[in-house]
Ligand code: HEC
Ligand code: HEC
């Protein structure tokens with residue numbers, strides 16, 4: 001009898017522990033280089049200079065090494081972060097950028113549709129990342145189904161399951 005309680009107690013603690021560890025582990029993203037969006041905006045670069053698919057394709061994409069190498073083959077600053085980039089450029093090794101936003105593979109989303117047709121701004125879905133001086137560690141906007149649906153409802157866009165789940 002007593003032993004039963006004891007086992008139940010330990011199991012309960014294990015469950016609580018697992019839940020706490022699980023929630024504390026809300027995905028936080030660490031980038032290999034402390035990229036500064038604000039400085040590159042000040043340098044006059046459009047978003048699509050680095051996120052090349054954003055205007056015409058479903059995926060915006062992250063910049064390949066070659067895009068950074070256009071300006072960073074010779075050092076422009078004293079920054080240790082720029083030095084890390086320079087080393088990768090010399091070795092020809094891609095920067096292992098981590099994804100911040102990403103839907104489950106069963107959901108279809110197209111940047112082209114939302115930018116060209118719906119005329120939305122990046123900010124609406126990604127927050128003020130253009131002013132970020134260090135890479136965001138978590139998404140500014142949670143891309144849940146409820147979030148997609150509430151805008152679709154307001155804007156009279158499709159609510160059909162098959163439009164997003166294919
Ligand atoms: C069109 C030119 C251009 C391109 C392309 C470019 N940069 Fe830069 N980068 C700059 C300028 C200008 C600065 C600011 C120099 C200064 O602070 O005086 C800079 C600064 C930096 C710094 C130092 C930042 C700091 O905090 O001082 C890093 C790191 C950097 N860039 C990384 C990148 C990466 C990674 C890419 C590719 C994704 C990239 N840059 C693409 C022009 C460019
Ligand atoms: C010089 C290249 C460059 C320019 C210009 C640039 N970005 Fe980025 N962007 C990056 C790099 C590198 C990362 C990954 C590191 C980070 O998060 O800072 C990134 C990450 C992002 C992400 C997160 C992507 C993911 O993994 O889910 C978003 C959203 C984004 N940028 C939006 C923008 C917007 C909006 C603009 C224009 C206002 C812009 N970027 C301009 C290089 C650039």
Ligand code: HEC
Nearest residue numbers: 047051054059060061101102103109114120121122125143
């Ligand atoms: C209507 C909302 C919406 C708008 C507007 C939007 N995005 Fe996104 N973005 C998303 C979603 C959703 C994802 C995740 C897509 C996926 O996983 O299929 C994403 C992903 C990204 C990524 C990660 C790489 C990728 O291709 O998935 C980058 C970079 C990005 N967006 C940049 C931009 C830029 C730059 C703009 C403005 C020019 C912009 N986005 C406008 C919703 C949006």
Ligand code: HEC
Nearest residue numbers: 108109113117118124143147148151152155157158163164
């Ligand atoms: C801020 C508003 C807004 C948000 C947020 C938004 N959408 Fe949309 N979406 C629209 C509008 C407006 C259209 C209609 C564009 C057109 O075709 O004229 C659209 C169209 C679409 C279509 C094409 C539907 C069809 O008729 O075939 C898909 C698929 C879609 N969105 C997926 C998503 C997904 C997935 C998300 C969330 C990750 C999302 N959208 C978030 C505004 C939004």
Ligand code: HEC
Nearest residue numbers: 102103104107143144145148149152158159160161163164
């Ligand atoms: C406007 C786009 C959109 C429409 C329309 C839509 N969904 Fe979703 N759905 C999403 C997004 C975004 C997610 C979250 C994916 C993620 O977490 O990465 C999602 C998640 C789900 C999940 C959870 C799966 C999981 O990954 O946990 C189910 C189940 C689901 N949707 C069913 C439906 C059904 C049924 C309908 C029709 C009534 C529907 N959806 C319509 C965008 C949509």
